[in-house]
Amino acid sequence: QKEVEQDPGPLSVPEGAIVSLNCTYSNSAFQYFMWYRQYSRKGPELLMYTYSSGNKEDGRFTAQVDKSSKYISLFIRDSQPSDSATYLCAMKGSTGGFKTIFGAGTRLFVKA
């Protein structure tokens, strides 16, 4: 079993839809949770960073962490074609010297 599980998709939604992306993890030592967006032929860019259970909002993006269920989510409101990319969840903790472990990434397509 992988430490971080993420459905690779692809996920296809119409413009304006609310998108929900999810990851589950098995290592309870993870303390910090990130979401990255990666466009084709580019490196990942950080979207959201959180270290506590609950919600964190930034514009159209909301990151949600539930440590008791070992489950994190990223919600995208009013999705745009420019949101079409691969979204990677990532997490790290004191185990393993704070190495960042990434999910496989979910490919998202937002249709105009």
Added chain:
Amino acid sequence: KAGVTQTPRYLIKTRGQQVTLSCSPISGHRSVSWYQQTPGQGLQFLFEYFSETQRNKGNFPGRFSGRQFSNSRSEMNVSTLELGDSALYLCASTALAGDTDTQYFGPGTRLTVL
């Protein structure tokens, strides 16, 4: 402030050859991490360097090695290339080592092994 730069952007090699990739972190960042990204395995951690010392290492064979220079620039070397080494190699820099600081990724070097 300039971002993370990686050279070369694209590389084609044949089996058995060796390759060196270069990464220049964001100015002032002292930690550099390397990742291998493939469609099947996703992003996998190779190693992290901080102040010229390897701080963390992933589960890759000894053919993969790296180093960091006093100006924080880092190089990654892969010897005796195999077809399975074809991947996007990403470098990420962080202001301080480990815990809470976030990583900023470069555009990657796409290595193709024939």
